[in-house]
Amino acid sequence: MDNEEENTQTDDKKERKLVIPGETIVSAQDHLPGDFTRNDNGEIVATRYGLAETNGRIVKVIPISGVFEPRRGNTVIGRVMDINFSGWNIDIGGPYTAFLPLMECPRFIDRDNLAEFAKLGDVLSLKTYGIKKGSIDLTLKSRGLGRLDGGRLIQINPHKVPRVIGKEGSMISLIKNSTNTEITVGQNGYVWIKGDDAGEGKAEAAIKLIEQESASEGLTEKVEKFLGNKMKKINLEETQESTE
Amino acid sequence: MTYTKRTDGRKFDELRPIRAEVGIIPNADGSALFAHGDTLAIAAVYGPKPLHPQHLQKPDRGIIRANYNMLPFSVTERARPGPSRRSKEISMITENALSSIVDLTRFPGTVIDVEIMILQANASTRCAGINAAAMALAHAGVVMKEMVASVSIGKIDDKICTDITKEEEDHHEGEGATDIPFTLTSRGNMVSHLQLDGKIPAKRLIEAYEAAVAACKKINKYQERALKGEKINENE
Numbered sequence: 001m002d003n004e005e006e007n008t009q010t011d012d013k014k015e016r017k018l019v020i021p022g023e024t025i026v027s028a029q030d031h032l033p034g035d036f037t038r039n040d041n042g043e044i045v046a047t048r049y050g051l052a053e054t055n056g057r058i059v060k061v062i063p064i065s066g067v068f069e070p071r072r073g074n075t076v077i078g079r080v081m082d083i084n085f086s087g088w089n090i091d092i093g094g095p096y097t098a099f100l101p102l103m104e105c106p107r108f109i110d111r112d113n114l115a116e117f118a119k120l121g122d123v124l125s126l127k128t129y130g131i132k133k134g135s136i137d138l139t140l141k142s143r144g145l146g147r148l149d150g151g152r153l154i155q156i157n158p159h160k161v162p163r164v165i166g167k168e169g170s171m172i173s174l175i176k177n178s179t180n181t182e183i184t185v186g187q188n189g190y191v192w193i194k195g196d197d198a199g200e201g202k203a204e205a206a207i208k209l210i211e212q213e214s215a216s217e218g219l220t221e222k223v224e225k226f227l228g229n230k231m232k233k234i235n236l237e238e239t240q241e242s243t244e
Numbered sequence: 245m246t247y248t249k250r251t252d253g254r255k256f257d258e259l260r261p262i263r264a265e266v267g268i269i270p271n272a273d274g275s276a277l278f279a280h281g282d283t284l285a286i287a288a289v290y291g292p293k294p295l296h297p298q299h300l301q302k303p304d305r306g307i308i309r310a311n312y313n314m315l316p317f318s319v320t321e322r323a324r325p326g327p328s329r330r331s332k333e334i335s336m337i338t339e340n341a342l343s344s345i346v347d348l349t350r351f352p353g354t355v356i357d358v359e360i361m362i363l364q365a366n367a368s369t370r371c372a373g374i375n376a377a378a379m380a381l382a383h384a385g386v387v388m389k390e391m392v393a394s395v396s397i398g399k400i401d402d403k404i405c406t407d408i409t410k411e412e413e414d415h416h417e418g419e420g421a422t423d424i425p426f427t428l429t430s431r432g433n434m435v436s437h438l439q440l441d442g443k444i445p446a447k448r449l450i451e452a453y454e455a456a457v458a459a460c461k462k463i464n465k466y467q468e469r470a471l472k473g474e475k476i477n478e479n480e
Contacts, residue, residue: 020471021345021382022390022430036387040431047347047389049382049471066385067273067292095292095306095351134353159385 016053016062019046025059034060068094068158068188070136074128075145077153077186078138080121083114090124090138093155093188098136100126106141123148123192125184148184151194154204156211158189163214164207171210171220178227179203202227246418247401251411252281259395259407259459263477264375264470266383272359274384276470278376280407282366287376289384292354306354308346310338312373314362334370335360341374341394341427341437347387356386367410368396371425374437379467391430393463394437397452398423399444404451406459424449426456430464433457 019025024043033039036048037059046052050063070076070092078090078098087101102109109117118124125145130137140146156164164185165172176183179202181195193203209226213219250256260281269275272288279285295301312334316322338360346356358380360373371394378392398408401418408423415421422442429436435453444452462480470476 018472020391020468021388023468038389045390045431048387049385063385065274065383095294095354097294 014053014055016051018050019052019061020049021047025052025061026054030057031059032057034058036061036063064159065157066159068092070094070098070128070131070188072128072131074187075125076128076138076188077123077125077148077184077190077192078188079123079153080118083118083120085111085114088114088118090126092126092128092136092138092186093158093190096134096136098126098128098138100124100138100140104129104137104139104141118147123151123153125186125192148192148194151182151192152200152204154191154193154207156189156191156207158187160211160214161185161187161189163219164191164210166220171223174220174223175203175206175227179206247403247415250400250405252409256403257406257455257458259462259480260409261477261479262463262466264379264466265475266379266470272380272384274380274382274386276376276379276383278372278379278467279364280368280372281409282364283369283372284362284364285369285372285376286361286363287373287380288359289377289380289386290357290359291384292351292356292386295353295355300355301353304352305348306351306356307348308339308343308356308358310335310342310358310360310377312338312360312362312370314365314369318362318365318369334373337370337437337439338374338377341392342377342381344436345378345389345392345429346381347389350387356381356384365410367408367413367423368425370394371396371407371427374427375463375467379471382467382471389429390432391464391467392427392436393430393460393467394425394427395456395459395463396423396425397455397459399442399448399452404448404455406455419443424452424456426453426460428456428460430460433460 023046026044028039028042028044031044033044037044044059046061048061050061052061076092078092080088081091082089090098092098124147126138127142129139179199181193181199181203184192193200263279265277268277269288274289277286292306312331314323316325358377362369374394398405399422400412400415422444425439427437466476
């Protein structure tokens with residue numbers, strides 16, 4: 001039942017235990033409380049649902065669910081919610097809406113017509129650069145950022161993003177190559193996919209599969225198998241498409 | 245006639261069969277189901293997310309907005325849909341019961357929406373609702389000091405009964421029925437919510453509290469197991 005215990009997000013295989021808020025992890029005698037834990041009368045207690053991990057003397061809980069909490073320098077995908085005279089309000093998920101000032105756009109934009117560059121509902125890939133209490137500032141001044149035209153936007157659990165990307169992008173390039181699509185994954189769990197209809201659908205299904213099975217072993221093989229099977233079926237229908 | 249045997253044959257300190265499960269609503273940030281016998285509640289948590297209108301925002305903390313809703317088909321006589329005096333009261337006490345364990349200072353100016361729906365009712369719906377809501381909050385990755393569990397203790401005639409049913413609530417012989425819903429925190433057994441409908445001497449109230457502590461401990465165990473991936477459907 002507790003296959004989450006085998007979860008290994010990085011290469012190091014540390015023992016991780018699924019805990020709930022209020023659950024005692026260890027005695028505080030020779031441990032110190034880290035992220036999402038507290039010391040309650042000599043016991044280290046989790047304050048969030050997630051995987052408890054001991055690193056030296058520090059005990060912390062790695063969250064597995066919850067909304068996106070932006071940090072400086074995150075690459076995110078957002079949707080234009082509102083336009084005002086000095087920039088765009090962008091929904092990037094999470095507790096607060098973010099703001100993209102006109103000044104943070106790398107090319108010339110007519111001040112009187114911001115919608116020319118990005119109108120309501122447009123999807124952008126952005127970077128967070130300023131996080132203050134209750135306000136997030138975004139920028140487009142970096143490589144690979146800008147408006148994303150066409151395609152589809154899906155949302156996944158932001159804590160599963162590292163799994164979707166894989167080690168040095170291995171998982172995401174596997175999906176891209178075998179479905180012949182362009183994919184951009186935001187740290188906020190928004191994923192933008194562009195390709196032909198069949199490819200987009202398949203890539204979306206593959207990403208949903210990774211999200212669901214993120215804790216299981218041999219994830220890459222599963223995804224390969226899934227993509228392989230799907231590819232064959234589609235090839236029968238559309239004979240000319242080549243996979244590799 | 246005194247109340248010597250419970251109408252459904254349970255022991256006086258025995259809970260009804262429990263069902264518990266998390267992750268039942270895919271579009272919510274966190275969700276859970278909790279049932280005491282025929283009383284079945286589901287809860288969904290959305291957020292923390294931006295709060296509008298702006299005048300409801302608190303500059304130093306977020307807020308919890310609970311919405312308890314009894315569905316029309318949940319009772320024998322069709323319940324009129326929409327908010328009622330009763331459902332507003334229960335929404336408020338749920339908010340209060342949960343606010344004391346949730347860390348709201350992390351995201352000022354935001355809201356955590358808790359939607360509770362009663363699919364089937366046979367007394368103690370607010371307790372099932374709070375139990376489901378606490379699990380859904382944990383499942384949604386909300387930072388919480390500890391969990392809460394809720395149970396309704398009754399004094400039926402002169403007997404203290406755990407997790408009472410509608411039939412017991414309507415018991416009129418002898419001293420009649422008193423219904424006391426308790427919500428207790430999982431570590432300290434602190435009372436985060438208590439209501440009292442009826443009459444009870446102070447001494448017996450302590451007895452009722454002790455029964456609640458024992459019952460909440462069991463409920464906590466069910467909540468914990470459900471959050472760790474089990475689908476619970478069992479007798480005590």
